[in-house]
Amino acid sequence: MTRLGLLGVALCVWPAGPVPTDLIGTASASGKTIADAVIWLDAPGSGRVAPRTEAVLDQRDLQFFPHVLAVQVGTAVKFPNHDRVFHNVFSFHDRKKFDLGLYPVGVVRQVPFDRAGLSRVFCNIHPQMAAYVIVVDTPYFAVSDSAGNFRIKGVPIGTYPYHAWRPGGSILNAMVEVHPAARLDVRWP
């Protein structure tokens, strides 16, 4: 089914109930649970829900933390340097392009992510540092933890198209029915 088709289905079934619930589930690939999978629900009309205005992609111990950061469109992501060495954060490909320049310990620089999509983030001084920022146009999203579990909070009951992405993997698209006992298990082959 095309994404346009999924959008049409979503428009037909939205909204189905006033009481929100949490959608829990597990992400797995090749039969093993995986961390850092991002799962989000299409929710047209929910743009009125204000995004969390700030998120943090920390630089500590010569790595970015978290490795995968999911945010809603309109979120400003802070990039603090907590290492005693300089970092030079940049993203030249994909959705958002920026180069924050050199900055020392204690300094925080910020980037607004105003379009949906994926950005790969690197440090030009430390080639081993890499992270992903995935920007979604919905307030209903989550990232799987180290056990592969995720929880999308406060979802109105109904049926939604959902999408799932993981580093190095394809995007999965399908439908999910959200109700208090619902569970979503996302599986990559």
Place this chain on the structure above:
Amino acid sequence: MRTAVAALLACAIAELPASAQSLITEVTFSAGRSTEDVNAGSTQIRLFGPVAKSDWRVYLEGTWGDTSSAASDAFGAAYPYDGRVRPMELYLERTAHRGGAILGVRAGRYRLPFGISARSDHAYTGFTRAPLVRYGTNWALSNTFLETGVEILAGSPAVQVAASVGIPQDEGAYRRPRGLDTVVRAQVFSGPLIVGASHVRTQPSEVGKFVHGRMTFSGVDARWMAAGVQLRGEWIFGRPFDGVWTRGGYLDGIVHVERMGPVTGVLRFERLDYFAGEHSDFYRRVTIGARIRTWRAFDVQLSLIRQPRGPEGSRPTAFDAGLTYTARF
């Protein structure tokens, strides 16, 4: 003192299992060839990250490197290449942020905190050789000078002062004798500009009947970066021992803009003047090169060096090519 450092780190390691998932093990393999008839290879292993659930960080690094000729400084950017397994930096550190203030402490064995001194900063942006002012053989500050002691950092993101007190514990061919060292560094950060000043008072690395007094150097360094173009430079001056003096520095241009893709271009102009009567030396060197991020964790580094007046054993023109692979676990 070496025993005390080992004990300190042993205590840190003993705490590691509680935070094992947060610790990073990094292994780097490098190989290179220069037209100065040098083949070189090295490997480093590093363990770093938080200690247990505290705010303390540990950094442990060991290295092995070897070269087919010690006459050239090719690939001697950050480690000794003498065919021996050696410990390098071994320290614990903590950096606290309160309001707009920063207070940090580092204890153990660390690179001499003078000027642009971080390994990743000065050595792996695309240059295959350290600056001329970073070799002990050039009567300057060696890039393998290591201090065992305590360093305190205080200030704010905009203004920082660091002071280190310790004893020399160098690796490589040039080793300073024991004695109390002091290093002070101040740094100011504003927008695209970072300016620093450093001073070190330590022991001379040369030995001989003609060597008296202390080694003292002062230096200024600056970095400016905008739109993917970085200009940086360092100028040092002082005496490696009484009766002689050294001055020198370098100016780097480092370019990494979007249309260059995985390539970072580098350009360096440098000079070093050693004033010692009939033994004086005056070196000049220009380097143009690149670092290319290739498949996965492989980096290629290429440098073309023109040195009409270079250190003994160098050729007027040289070309270095290096390949580095780094894996993290």
